[in-house]
Amino acid sequence: MSDVAKVDADPTKWSTGPGAPRLQKPDWVFFAGEVRPWEDAVLHVSAEAVVRGLNVFEGLKGYWQEDGRFGFVHLERHYARLCRSASLLYIPITFSYDEFESACFDLTKALYQPEKDLYIRATLFVVEGHYGEGTKSDLVLTGYLQEKEPPEPIVTGVSTWRRAPDLAMPPRIKTGANYQVARLARIEGRSRGYEDMILLNESGRVAESTGACVLVVRDGRVHTPPSSEGVLESITLDVLCELGDSLGIDVVVRPIERSELYIADEVGLTGTLVEVTSILSIDDRPLPEETPLLSGLGNRYRDAVKGVDPHPAVELAMVPTD
Numbered sequence: 001m002s003d004v005a006k007v008d009a010d011p012t013k014w015s016t017g018p019g020a021p022r023l024q025k026p027d028w029v030f031f032a033g034e035v036r037p038w039e040d041a042v043l044h045v046s047a048e049a050v051v052r053g054l055n056v057f058e059g060l061k062g063y064w065q066e067d068g069r070f071g072f073v074h075l076e077r078h079y080a081r082l083c084r085s086a087s088l089l090y091i092p093i094t095f096s097y098d099e100f101e102s103a104c105f106d107l108t109k110a111l112y113q114p115e116k117d118l119y120i121r122a123t124l125f126v127v128e129g130h131y132g133e134g135t136k137s138d139l140v141l142t143g144y145l146q147e148k149e150p151p152e153p154i155v156t157g158v159s160t161w162r163r164a165p166d167l168a169m170p171p172r173i174k175t176g177a178n179y180q181v182a183r184l185a186r187i188e189g190r191s192r193g194y195e196d197m198i199l200l201n202e203s204g205r206v207a208e209s210t211g212a213c214v215l216v217v218r219d220g221r222v223h224t225p226p227s228s229e230g231v232l233e234s235i236t237l238d239v240l241c242e243l244g245d246s247l248g249i250d251v252v253v254r255p256i257e258r259s260e261l262y263i264a265d266e267v268g269l270t271g272t273l274v275e276v277t278s279i280l281s282i283d284d285r286p287l288p289e290e291t292p293l294l295s296g297l298g299n300r301y302r303d304a305v306k307g308v309d310p311h312p313a314v315e316l317a318m319v320p321t322d
């Protein structure tokens, strides 16, 4: 049996990536319009969601606040991106933002625990219709408890797999199908001892990691590739640009070449789950241990999302306490 198969065989030993919760089977799930027992959330084998893996989704993060409330980061922007992904794949959305928000809050109330933060995966599955005819979708929310600590620095490599171009599978659509390549890259990474992988685009320039944007510090500035390089339009990245403005740190959006990764002063990842995660090495080439700019941004981000030091760039949707 190969090493990869051994890692897979014990799911408690692996998470779904840096910053991600370890595998869990929660008691409750939001399915078919309400919070129901986990076992009740089943899809028919003939659904396009199953046959062609047709879905769009969002990863949402909720944090316990300094004042004891519980808040989700940029819920409205996540809803807006879910709508954009759905529209690009001709999937109807039949619920408003308010309905989406109250579904997230209902599931949170069923699942949350004082000592953990919460990650919610909001997935729109296509449950009726085929090839765009008679399409009906259903919103499913699954929630997973997360440690309150910030993500640890990670060891990465550059994958041999490439991010698809806009004409093949637009990276700005957050659909499960776009993560098949992430899965291949993660399996490849594990076989080489890396926790996550960076994918290049069709032109061989840096795209993104399997679940986050890449940040490259050179000459006192943070650089990150634009979405036209094969990158999901990231909500966290927009926030970091604004936090950078406040901290006097320039975040420059420009194409990045592979060789820049190896000579950078700092490299990290950013996204809802990974927040700002520093990278210790890429392809066994160590990076400098000190990461002043990325740590500065990461700490400011955490202080804002946890309500320790609020910032106008970070909007929180607070779960009502009734």
Ligand code: PMP
Residues within 6 Å of the ligand: 059, 208, 209, 210, 211, 212, 213, 231, 232, 233, 234, 235, 236, 237, 270, 271, 272, 273
């Ligand atoms: N790229 C990919 C492939 C992702 O899965 C994510 C996480 N959603 C990101 C980038 C970062 O996006 P966001 O900041 O909106 O979480």
